[in-house]
Amino acid sequence: MNAEQWNALYPVGTLVFAYPGCRPEDGTGTHLVTRTRTAAQLSASGDPVVWVEGEGAYIALTHVDPVSEEVWAEALAAEMATEQAATCPTNPPGHDWGNGLACRWCQATRTPAEAILSGLASRRGGDETSAQKLVDALTAEATAATYRAAADLVARYGAGSVEQGLCRDIATQLRRRAAESGADQPDTLPAWLNQRFDPRGPDWDQLDEDDRSYWEHQARAVRRAVARGGFKDGAAS
Known part of the structure; x- marks a missing residue:
């Protein structure tokens, strides 16, 4: 299936099983219970690919299987149960x-x-x-x-008091420390x-x-x- 055909059938957000490495029939690899987050497009090598949630790199369409909501929910529940074990x-x-x-x-x-x-x-x-x-x-x-919150507090405390100048200097030092971070x-x-x-x-x-x-x-x-x-x-x- 090419990118145009995929996009005509599956909008962004489609529930899928995705395999960043090998497909399950070809060996043991990562199995993602996820959804698409982009439309399909051609990679630099000319292969149709798509991005899915939870994976930084794109994945070839040959390694992405759209599934029903029921199948997807069951797989997600099984995955969560495994993680919680x-x-x-x-x-x-x-x-x-x-x-x-x-x-x-x-x-x-x-x-x-x-x-x-x-x-x-x-x-x-x-x-x-x-x-x-x-x-x-x-x-x-x-x-x-x-530091910024402390500077604001000191400035408010010193406003209108005899210690206003000292508080202003302290507030300035605190804001400088915030900027240095x-x-x-x-x-x-x-x-x-x-x-x-x-x-x-x-x-x-x-x-x-x-x-x-x-x-x-x-x-x-x-x-x-x-x-x-x-x-x-x-x-x-």
Whole structure:
């Protein structure tokens, strides 16, 4: 099936099984229960391909199977049940964090940063090194926000008082520390996420308004996850 034929039959958002590596009849590989997020198009090599949710690279149409909503839902439920079957080290494969900070089966705990790292790195197309860079960037942003909030508080406290000059100097120093963190620069998180998880897709400057809105939404979701110390159960990847 070529790209034109595919697009005539299957709109963006079609429920599919996708195989980034080999198809199941050809061997063991990754099986994605997902949906399309672009129309089909020709790759640089001339093959018809499509992008799906949860995978950064495009996948050949020969490795993407449209399925009914019932079949898709059953497969997704089975996948979630498998993911939720994890238990403690005494019964591998490991702790069952449930996207939280405490294991559901023992007294083990982890830090919010470790939860964010795990959540990002486990997303298909992600890795721990890149996740760590993202957490570091978000930490710097949170630090800058704290400095700015403290500066505003000091400035308000000193307004109209005999200590106004001193408070103004302190507020200026706090705002300088915020600027030094780099978080006052234009927000680049949406563009970073686009490049990291869709490396073969268009550059940020070439994205249309809908695609930019998608990545801006993902950036807000990541920040909310950082604020609450982990991803919600059942969150979409």
